[in-house]
Amino acid sequence: MTATASENTQERVNDIVHSVPEEFNPKRTICIPVDGSVSSKKAVDWAINHSICKETDQVVLLNVREVPHSSYTYPYLLAHESLIQLDHKLRTASHELLQETAKHFLSHQIHCRAVSLRGDPREELEFKISHLKPDLVIVGSRGLGPVSKLLVGSVSNHLVHHLHCPVVVVPEHLS
Amino acid sequence: MSNQRNILIAVDESQHSAHAIDWFKSHLFKENDKIILVNVRSLRHIPSVRIPESPDFVNHWAEIDAEDAKKAKELLTDMGQKFKDVNATIVEVNMLGDARQEIEKAIEGWKPDLVVMGSRGQTGLKRMLGSVSEYILHHSPVPVLISRTPQPL
Numbered sequence: 001m002t003a004t005a006s007e008n009t010q011e012r013v014n015d016i017v018h019s020v021p022e023e024f025n026p027k028r029t030i031c032i033p034v035d036g037s038v039s040s041k042k043a044v045d046w047a048i049n050h051s052i053c054k055e056t057d058q059v060v061l062l063n064v065r066e067v068p069h070s071s072y073t074y075p076y077l078l079a080h081e082s083l084i085q086l087d088h089k090l091r092t093a094s095h096e097l098l099q100e101t102a103k104h105f106l107s108h109q110i111h112c113r114a115v116s117l118r119g120d121p122r123e124e125l126e127f128k129i130s131h132l133k134p135d136l137v138i139v140g141s142r143g144l145g146p147v148s149k150l151l152v153g154s155v156s157n158h159l160v161h162h163l164h165c166p167v168v169v170v171p172e173h174l175s
Numbered sequence: 176m177s178n179q180r181n182i183l184i185a186v187d188e189s190q191h192s193a194h195a196i197d198w199f200k201s202h203l204f205k206e207n208d209k210i211i212l213v214n215v216r217s218l219r220h221i222p223s224v225r226i227p228e229s230p231d232f233v234n235h236w237a238e239i240d241a242e243d244a245k246k247a248k249e250l251l252t253d254m255g256q257k258f259k260d261v262n263a264t265i266v267e268v269n270m271l272g273d274a275r276q277e278i279e280k281a282i283e284g285w286k287p288d289l290v291v292m293g294s295r296g297q298t299g300l301k302r303m304l305g306s307v308s309e310y311i312l313h314h315s316p317v318p319v320l321i322s323r324t325p326q327p328l
Contacts, residue, residue, distance in 0.1 A: 028202075046318055050180075050203065050205075050288065050289065051202075051203055135202065136202065152312060152313050160304060160312060160321055161304055163323075164323055164325075165323060166198060166202075166320060166321065166322045166323055167320070167321050168289070168318050168319065168320045168321075169312060169318065169319050169321070170318045171315065171316055171317065171318065173316065174316070174317065174318065
């Protein structure tokens with residue numbers, strides 16, 4: 001039996017952490033999911049070095065924070081309040097990561113929006129990106145997951161198989 | 176001053192491949208890019224147990240492959256023509272063997288800044304990702320672009 005911190009699991013979370021100025025009218029949208037991992041950072045660098053044209057492009061950064069839940073491995077259920085605190089911590093961490101990454105783009109004079117999502121990364125990213133309809137998605141190949149043997153993690157794999165837009169997958173060990 | 180980038184593009188006869196090149200050119204191409212066009216053709220199927228119809232069986236097979244090689248060269252040149260209006264260096268790589276392994280070898284050799292693949296090639300199946308693209312995606316040490324041909328509505 002698991003308990004979650006959220007009362008309404010039906011509502012999708014969509015926290016806008018950073019926006020572009022209203023007068024900016026981008027010709028292209030490049031979406032970059034980030035999670036703080038090594039390959040995520042490489043994806044950001046690759047995007048800046050190879051694919052972004054600052055005059056015409058807007059970058060949309062996405063981060064998906066997981067829903068905290070007590071797992072059967074814990075000897076006891078986490079108290080409801082602890083889950084709420086944990087959820088709040090995850091939310092703060094997500095916002096901070098997005099703000100930091102947005103600042104990095106701004107330092108290169110690249111317009112950037114940032115949105116924090118919550119839930120299963122694969123589903124949330126697929127849903128959000130299918131609505132954003134970006135011209136290109138650039139994603140790191142692996143995240144923070146424990147299975148390091150896999151060259152391509154489950155999230156980037158899912159995106160490549162389910163999105164209808166072009167995707168660049170940037171590997172972790174890129175020099 | 177910018178370094179010349181190496182862009183490796185997997186080419187086959189499918190529309191997905193042509194579309195991938197068009198998309199790359201209009202969205203990610205940079206002046207002075209070196210475009211390495213790679214086509215991998217497979218050996219025409221030779222049945223494993225077969226009595227050659229004549230002593231010249233081996234030569235006959237070589238003639239068939241020569242035709243395929245010529246078609247592959249024409250395909251590569253046609254694709255290279257897409258870049259004639261821009262400042263690009265075109266390299267044509269004509270390979271024979273298993274597409275997955277040969278493209279993997281080409282990536283190791285050229286160490287490109289980006290590999291460009293269509294989402295599907297000759298695979299007739301309506302999967303989202305063909306077997307060669309899938310393989311290269313999972314084995315490439317460099318970034319891979321999977322381009323998507325818009326499906327007719």
